[in-house]
Amino acid sequence: MVGTLCRACSEARNPTPDLSKDAAEAIMGRTADFHSTASDYRLHQKDRLNPGLQAANAATLVMKTQALKKLAKADTLTLEAVLFYFPKNGATAKKAQVLPFVRKFFGSDSAATLLSQTRTEMEKAWTASPASKLSGMNVLNFEDAIFGVQAKTIGDFKPTEHATGTAEAMFNSLKASSMLSEADIKARKINLRIYAYEAQMVLSDDDDDKDYIVSHRTSHRSSRSTTSAHETASRAKPSSKRKASNSISNTPEYKSSFHPRKFFTDTPPATELDYDFYSFTKTAFTMDSEGNIEEVLSIDSDKIEISRHWRKFIGDKAEDGYLGQGSMKFAFMGRIGDVKYAILQSKMETDTDEARNKADLIAELQLLTYGQYFVNSFAVRASTYNVAIPSFKWNSEGAFVGTVLRDEWFDAEEDTSCSLPFTTFLATPLLPSVSSGLYRERKFSGSLSAGHSVDEVGSMIDAYAYHTLVDSEGRFLMTDLQGIVGPDKSVILFDPQAHSHNKSTGFWDGGLDEIKAWQKSHKCNAVCRKLRLKGAVLENTGPLHHGFPSP
Known part of the structure; x- marks a missing residue:
């Protein structure tokens, strides 16, 4: 056959390849792939459990889930x-x-x-x-x-x-x-x-000032069937001005008893606390029915406990004896026996020295005493005109200024851990805590502006502020009124400020100019009219002398 090679010549020209090396590499590659697949299989295969055990585990998981849901709901x-x-x-x-x-x-x-x-x-x-x-x-x-x-x-x-x-x-x-x-x-x-x-807006009898009178009902049930006398009065149409009458009225008239011989011259810790003990002498003030204030000095010393570490916790919240702070004072915990007090002292960073601290605290205690005097006369005025008002008072009962005996006091500038930076302190009864939710802290007015409340409690406090001005014949005005309101609408006022005719109640006193500015801001409300404060003639009889420290 032409062109055909014999086997020997063919193998000589095209030798048979050596497959032993390629076969080994192929076998090794397939082995590696098998190991990888087998490992992955073993890692991802399901546990081989007894079917009964699997059912029990599933039931337990359901019970735990239901129990957690029930607990969260409860x-x-x-x-x-x-x-x-x-x-x-x-x-x-x-x-x-x-x-x-x-x-x-x-x-x-x-x-x-x-x-x-x-x-x-x-x-x-x-x-x-x-x-x-x-x-x-x-x-x-x-x-x-x-x-x-x-x-x-x-x-x-x-x-x-x-x-x-x-x-x-x-x-x-x-x-x-x-x-x-x-x-x-x-x-x-x-x-x-x-x-x-809804607050009732009415016009006053003798001007066009707007005023809000709020009807109050004891419950929504009674309010559907009856109308209170207060509400009936609030709905009455404004009456025209009355002409003067020659007849003698049998209606009782309130007369101020404020005729002083002298006037102004120039929220409990959660854990038990550690206390420092101090001996001190006490200064308090009393007032008679005519508005004369008298200083009461205690000869005998007493003991007071002051929270030891309160200065370490000065901040935004009350903690470990620290109660809070204002722009000029710190408040911290103190106690005499079982009676707890808020202890007040001036801030040292305000460049206040011992004398200034004492003068300011004495002035504040005097102002608390005056504030309560006018609360009492306000109640007399309300009783005279048969006007029901919520209960309120100043946090003055039991308040005093204490002066620590020098041999028991350490200089706060030398000892920053000293619990009393100054030797003189003001102690006021500790107020109920607003954290309980039963009491609410409320600001009724500013130091330079009158309040304009529309509710029963706020309207009463606004009228009280005007009463202090009327009752003192224009020489004295309680301002910056604030306090805590209880669930029964009772009010406890604290941190007093005032303006006086001759600018002498304390560093906060703006004098006669601020009194006049307040008068322009004040709008008599329904309580003012019922108490016959509206239209009162204020006679500034000139400054009388009083023991307030000079500003």
Whole structure:
């Protein structure tokens, strides 16, 4: 055959390849791939458990999940609040056009804080709503707002009875009073209604000043069927000016007893505290019925305990004996026996020396005494004209200025751990804590401006400020009024300031110019008119002498 090679020639020209090396490499590659796949399989294969054990584990997991959910649900409460308001010309509450306030709370939360937060949030919602800006809509008074519990019927909610502890205790109290439906009990839910009142705007008898009179009702039930005398008076049309009468009136007249012989011249620690002991002498003040103030000096020394480490905790919160601070003073814990006091001293960084600290604290104690005198005369005025007012007072009862015996005091500049930076201190009774939720701190007016409150408590304090000016015949005015308001609307005022005819009550005193500025800012309210303060003639009879230290 032409062109065909024999086997020997063919193998010589095309030798057979050596496959032994290639086969070995191929086998090794396949082995490595197998090991990789096998390892991955072993790592990701499911545990081979007994089917019965697997079922038991699954059931245990479900039970634990349900228990956690139940525990979380048992520790929380849902509160839903709806806003209603009483219009100024009606006795039936209307539902406000705002969304309900819904929030979950822990059972350990304070019930009073819960209610206060709910009221605050509803007030914010109302203020931001279009309905509050409608023509003819006046201010809603949330200060005197009351609560109702909505179930099948509307129950009277009494904060002093149902909200004295935790949210859980409040829930149990409402449940025990049969004020919750079965569905609400099962869902651990409280449905509240908040009833606010629309402030009545009226014109005064003798000018065109606007004034707000707020009707007050003891509960939403009684308000639907009856109208209070106060509310009836607030709805009356303005009367025209009355002509002078020649007849003798049998209506009693209030007369000020303020005729002094001399006048002005120039919130408990959570843990037990460590105290320093000091011996001191006491200075206090008393006033007679005519407004004469007398200094009472104690000859015998007494013992007081002062929180030892309060200076280490000066900051934004009360801690370890430190209570707080103002622009000029620190407040810290002290006690005499079981009676606790807020101890006040000037700040050292204000370049205040011993003499200035003592003068300022003496002036403040005198001002507390004067403030309480005018509270008492204000009550007499209210009684004279048969006007009911909430209870209020200054934090003056038991207050005193103490002076430490020098041999028991260390120089605070040399010893920064000294618990008394100065030898003289002002001690005032420790006020109830606002952290409990039962008391609220409130500012009623500024040092240079009058208050313009629309609620019952605020209107009373605004009238009291004007009363101090009228009762002192224009020589004295209590300003910068602030205090704590209790659940029964009682007020305890603290940290007094004043302006006097001859600018002599303390460094804060702005004198006659500030009194005149305050008069321009003040607008007499319904309480002022009922107490016949409006239109009072103020006669500045000139400065009288008093023991206030010079500013």
